[in-house]
Amino acid sequence: MNNKHTYKFLMLLGFCLCFALGSSQNNKQKELETRRQELRREIQKINELRLENKSKEKSQLSLIEDFNYKINVLNNLIKVTNQQANLITREINSNQKQITKLRAELKQLKEDYAAMLVKSYKSKNQQSRIMFLLSSNDFKQAYKRLQYIKQYGDHQKQQGETIKGKTAELQNINANLLKQKEDKQKLITENKVTQKSLETERKQHEVLMKSIKNNINLYTSQINKRQREANRIDAEIDKIIKAAIAKSNKKAGKSSSSKTFALTPAGKALAKDFESNKGKLSWPVEKGIVKVRYGTQPHPINRSLTIKSNGVRIATEKNAKVRSIFNGEVIDVVRMKNVNPIVIIRHGNYITYYKNLSKVYVKEGDKVVTKQEIGEVYTNKINGETILSFSISKESNTQNPASWIYKMY
Structure with missing residues (x-):
C-alpha cells in the first residue's frame, strides 16, 4: 500500500471512528433522556397517590415505605440527570475541539484560495490565455495547455465550494454547541429543584424516624407480625x-x-x-x-x-x-x-x-x-x-x- 492509499485509509478509518463515537453518544443520551422521563413520571405517580390518600391516617410503617421509595426515585433522577449533563459536557468539549480544528482548516483554505487568485491574476497580466495556447509548439501541447487551464479553473471553483461547505459546517456546529449549553443549563436547574425536593423528603423522613425510635419495640413487633x-x-x-x-x-x-x-x-x-x-x-x-x-x-x-x-x-x-x-x-x-x-x-x-x-x-x-x-x-x-x-x-x-x-x- 503506497503513502497516498495509506493516507486515504487512515482518513476513512478516522471518519468511521468519529461517526461511531458520535452515534454511540447520541444513543446513550437518548437512553438517559428516556430513563429521566420515566423517573419523572414515577415521581408524579407517587405524588398523585399521596394526594389521593392525604385525608387518610397512614401507619408509620407505610409512611416510611413511602419516604424510602420517593427518596430512592429522587436519588436515581439526580444520578441520571448528572449523567446526562456530564455527557453533554463531553459533547461540548468535543465540539469545541472540532470548531478549533475547522477554523484552522478554513483559515488555511482561504489563504490557499487567495494565493491561487493572485497567481491567476498575475498569469492573466503576463500572458493572455489565447497567447498561452497560440504559443504552443503543436496541437498536442495546445490541447494539454487547454486542459490545464480548465483544471485550474475547476480547482478554483472546488476550493470555493470547499470553503463554503466548511463555513456552513462551522456555523452548524456552533449552533449545536449553543443548544447543548442551553440543554445542560436546563438539566442543572432541574437538578437543583430535585435536590431541594430530596432534602425536604429526607428531613421529613428523619423526623418520622426519630418518633419511631422512641417506640422501636412496638414497631418491631408489628414488622414481625x-x-x-x-x-x-x-x-x-x-x-x-x-x-x-x-x-x-x-x-x-x-x-x-x-x-x-x-x-x-x-x-x-x-x-x-x-x-x-x-x-x-x-x-x-x-x-x-x-x-x-x-x-x-x-x-x-x-x-x-x-x-x-x-x-x-x-x-x-x-x-x-x-x-x-x-x-x-x-x-x-x-x-x-x-x-x-x-x-x-x-x-x-x-x-x-x-x-x-x-x-x-x-x-x-x-x-x-x-x-x-x-x-x-x-x-x-x-x-x-x-x-x-x-x-x-x-x-x-x-x-x-x-x-x-x-x-x-
Missing part, C-alpha cells in the same frame, strides 16, 4: 402449587413425587412463549409503582430485621383493575381467613399470583388472555392504600418480577 402473615400466605400457596404439580403428573401417568409440571405439548408451547417474552410482559395493573421489591432485604425502620419478599408490592389507584400478565389458566382462587382473595394463574410451568383483591372476576379452570381483567385491588379503608402483591414462580421457585415485567426497574 406482618412477616409471619406473609410467610403463612406463602406456605399455603406453596401447598397449592405442589398439589397442582402432583395432579399434572398423575394425569400424565408420571411419579406424583416429581417437583415439576408434566407439560402437554400445548403447555410446553405456552411456557416457551412466556419465556420468550421475559422483560416484555405487561404490568398486572395499568398504573402503579413498586413500593417493596423482590428478595430478602433489611427493613427500612429496623435495619437489624430482614424482610423476605417473594414478589413485589405495587401501589396503585383506588378501584384499580387487576390484569393477567399473560395467557394462561386459573388454577385456584385462594380464600383464607383474614386474608383478601388471591388469584393463581398457570402459564405452562410458570405461575403468577395476584394477592390482596377485593373482587374476583374469574374462577378455577377459566382460560385467560393477556391483559384480561381478573379482579380489583383492595383499598384499605383506614389508610386509603391500594396495594397489589404480585409474584411469579417457575414451578415452586420464585422469580424476580422486575426481570419479567416491562420496565419494572
